[in-house]
Amino acid sequence: MSGYRPGLFAIFAAAAVAVFLLMPLLAIVPVSFTHTRYLAMPQGQLSLRHYRELIDNPDWLNSALLSLRVGLVSSAVATILATAFGLGIWMFRPRLAALLVGFVLLPMVVPPVVSAMTLYFLLTTLSGFNDIVGYDSWLGVALAHVVMIAPFAVVLVLVALSQLDRRIDLAARGMGASVAQRAFRVILPNIKFGILTAALLSFVLSWEEIGVTLFITSVNAVTLPRLIWMGLHDNIDPAIAAVSVLLITVTILVLLTRLLIQGRRPIAWSSRARHRRQLSARRDQAEG
Amino acid sequence: MRRVRGQLASGPRLLLLAPLLLFLAGAYGIPFLGVVRWSFTQPEPGIGQYVKLVGDPLVLSVFLRTFRICAAVTVCATAGAYAIAYLWVRGTPLQRGVTELCILIPFWISVLTRAFGWLALLSNRGLLNSWLEGIGVIADPLPLVHNEFGVIVGMTHFLIPFAVFPIASAMRSLDERVLLAARGLGARRLRIFWTIFVPMTAAGIIGAALIVFVFSLGFFVTPAILGGGRSVMVAELVYLRMFQSIDWGLGAAISVVLVLIVGLLLALLFRFVRPASLAR
Numbered sequence: 001m002s003g004y005r006p007g008l009f010a011i012f013a014a015a016a017v018a019v020f021l022l023m024p025l026l027a028i029v030p031v032s033f034t035h036t037r038y039l040a041m042p043q044g045q046l047s048l049r050h051y052r053e054l055i056d057n058p059d060w061l062n063s064a065l066l067s068l069r070v071g072l073v074s075s076a077v078a079t080i081l082a083t084a085f086g087l088g089i090w091m092f093r094p095r096l097a098a099l100l101v102g103f104v105l106l107p108m109v110v111p112p113v114v115s116a117m118t119l120y121f122l123l124t125t126l127s128g129f130n131d132i133v134g135y136d137s138w139l140g141v142a143l144a145h146v147v148m149i150a151p152f153a154v155v156l157v158l159v160a161l162s163q164l165d166r167r168i169d170l171a172a173r174g175m176g177a178s179v180a181q182r183a184f185r186v187i188l189p190n191i192k193f194g195i196l197t198a199a200l201l202s203f204v205l206s207w208e209e210i211g212v213t214l215f216i217t218s219v220n221a222v223t224l225p226r227l228i229w230m231g232l233h234d235n236i237d238p239a240i241a242a243v244s245v246l247l248i249t250v251t252i253l254v255l256l257t258r259l260l261i262q263g264r265r266p267i268a269w270s271s272r273a274r275h276r277r278q279l280s281a282r283r284d285q286a287e288g
Numbered sequence: 289m290r291r292v293r294g295q296l297a298s299g300p301r302l303l304l305l306a307p308l309l310l311f312l313a314g315a316y317g318i319p320f321l322g323v324v325r326w327s328f329t330q331p332e333p334g335i336g337q338y339v340k341l342v343g344d345p346l347v348l349s350v351f352l353r354t355f356r357i358c359a360a361v362t363v364c365a366t367a368g369a370y371a372i373a374y375l376w377v378r379g380t381p382l383q384r385g386v387t388e389l390c391i392l393i394p395f396w397i398s399v400l401t402r403a404f405g406w407l408a409l410l411s412n413r414g415l416l417n418s419w420l421e422g423i424g425v426i427a428d429p430l431p432l433v434h435n436e437f438g439v440i441v442g443m444t445h446f447l448i449p450f451a452v453f454p455i456a457s458a459m460r461s462l463d464e465r466v467l468l469a470a471r472g473l474g475a476r477r478l479r480i481f482w483t484i485f486v487p488m489t490a491a492g493i494i495g496a497a498l499i500v501f502v503f504s505l506g507f508f509v510t511p512a513i514l515g516g517g518r519s520v521m522v523a524e525l526v527y528l529r530m531f532q533s534i535d536w537g538l539g540a541a542i543s544v545v546l547v548l549i550v551g552l553l554l555a556l557l558f559r560f561v562r563p564a565s566l567a568r
Binding site: 003004005006007009010011013014016017018020021022023024025027028030031038039040041081082084085087088089091092094100103104106107109110111112113114115116117118119120121122125143144146147150154179180183204207208210211214215225228229232233236240241244247248251252254255 | 300301303304305307308309311312315316317319320322323326368369371372374375376378379380383386387389390391392393394396397398399400401402403404405406407408409411413414415418445448449464467468471477502505506507508509513522523526527530531539540543546547550554
């Protein structure tokens, strides 16, 4: 007998939700080809003027470059901090592990507007002491983004570590490996996909961040989302449709690449896991 | 020998754990205390801002509207997530692959782009109104955005993927043989769904509903864009008070109240759902 599969009605309901999820994204595409100066459906003639606008107006390129810089710096810092923290929790299993992890995850759970307020307080205070890291500076934005994305990186690193076989580490330890050798030669190589995923997600989250960025920037550090926000607020600029289409395309490409890489991975992992199970079964037999 | 090792181990342990903890304590924990202080000192020392919170009809109406919108969003997003999660978990491999893409693509796209998509679809000159006018169903565009309806639609769209994960993990842990046994005993699909499937995934439903509610409470970007300044929610009120009225104290007081509400809800959440099932 085959398994229990959804009936027609269930498939129909799920399809309705899927359409609901994709519809607004698809609606942007025709709007981006309109020839009007305002947000409208193209009537008759199509135009690429809003894509041209992205090239002609240097604001778009500048803000994209700023977002790229902020994203690279903040995701690198967040990933390193999160990896070190995850390693510490996994290798040493401190007594207060649950409490420490809970504390680190706070920025993810607290309402974004409260985090925004908190980081506004931090950066305006810092601005009183120096000109480099503070309100409306790119390093200030990067600092705030590290706070906001580090919890997500921690979750991904911890998930990757939870899938790692502790006996590998025990074996290394039994053979006299130092803490550094265990970390760099044994554990990190085994979770490198998890760390890469953490870095990718952190970058995307920083690249898209708007809630906090809105509070801590005004005219100097205009990231791409901030520029889109400004265009959405006054008189809706159809150039936003063009930039959105580009962003959606890039997202789908990255997602497909990631699925392809992952699609190859589970096979390798499951065969390794099976091999491991066979080994331990054989050992049990030998011992029993 | 053991003792030496123990001492050696505490060095690396600190070196690994301390950087992130110190960073977040300095960049998040202490500044939050600063915000709490603002709520008691701005513009003058005392609990004046909290008294204002309770007494000001405008603030109260914003809180009420926020709860109303969040409740509607919670119901819609949880139901939608349940429907799509069902196919994601129980469908054929092809159905599962397609559903997964439909969940993940919006999940990875920025909240701004998604809110803008709803504008392109629902605004007066948007796709839907142009089409309906074109085929002659309506004479004037329907008011679909810049009101509470638009906010609820946009927030539901944003939160469905977040609700899918806890529901799907509850559905995955349900033993298929129970469903097959019920079918073998002659139960109809509808009966299996309501008497077996829903009760056995109740923890996932409650977890998803609480996550959606907690997330939507502090929502800012979607209501600001799709509400068009008319249906202001709590988070937008904080922003307006901070940057238009420059009333930091009230913004800070609202933030503190929000954290308390969310803390309470999360305490509830952890009574129903194991943290492990949320980690996904």
